[in-house]
Amino acid sequence: MQSVNLDAVDKETLVDASGFVFDNSLPLEKRAARMLEQLKNPYCFRYGDMAIKLEFAEDGPSLQELLTGFFLRQKSGL
Numbered sequence: 001m002q003s004v005n006l007d008a009v010d011k012e013t014l015v016d017a018s019g020f021v022f023d024n025s026l027p028l029e030k031r032a033a034r035m036l037e038q039l040k041n042p043y044c045f046r047y048g049d050m051a052i053k054l055e056f057a058e059d060g061p062s063l064q065e066l067l068t069g070f071f072l073r074q075k076s077g078l
Contacts, residue, residue, distance in 0.1 A: 004044040004053060011051040015040050018048045022068060032064065042067070047074065 017039055022031060039045050042063055044053045054066065 004041065006044065006051055006053045009044065009051065011046050011049075014044060014046040014051060016048065017045045017052075017071075018074075020071065022071070028064075035064075035067070 015038070020035070020038060023034065024031070026034065036042060042054070044051070046052060054063070056063070056066075
């Protein structure tokens with residue numbers, strides 16, 4: 001999943017995450033499972049017209065923390 005070359009991928013084949021909503025009423029494990037089910041590849045997706053590839057440091061924040069922050073910034077227009 002991490003090895004997608006963003007320059008070689010057709011962004012139209014990537015899942016559009018612009019409508020994704022975290023359901024904070026679900027337990028953490030179910031939220032993560034729902035995200036994986038909808039995004040298919042949490043490392044490479046698109047947001048509207050923009051292709052996004054995520055890479056992580058071993059000691060960095062979790063995927064959920066990063067995606068939550070990203071979607072909140074998009075929602076607020078920052």
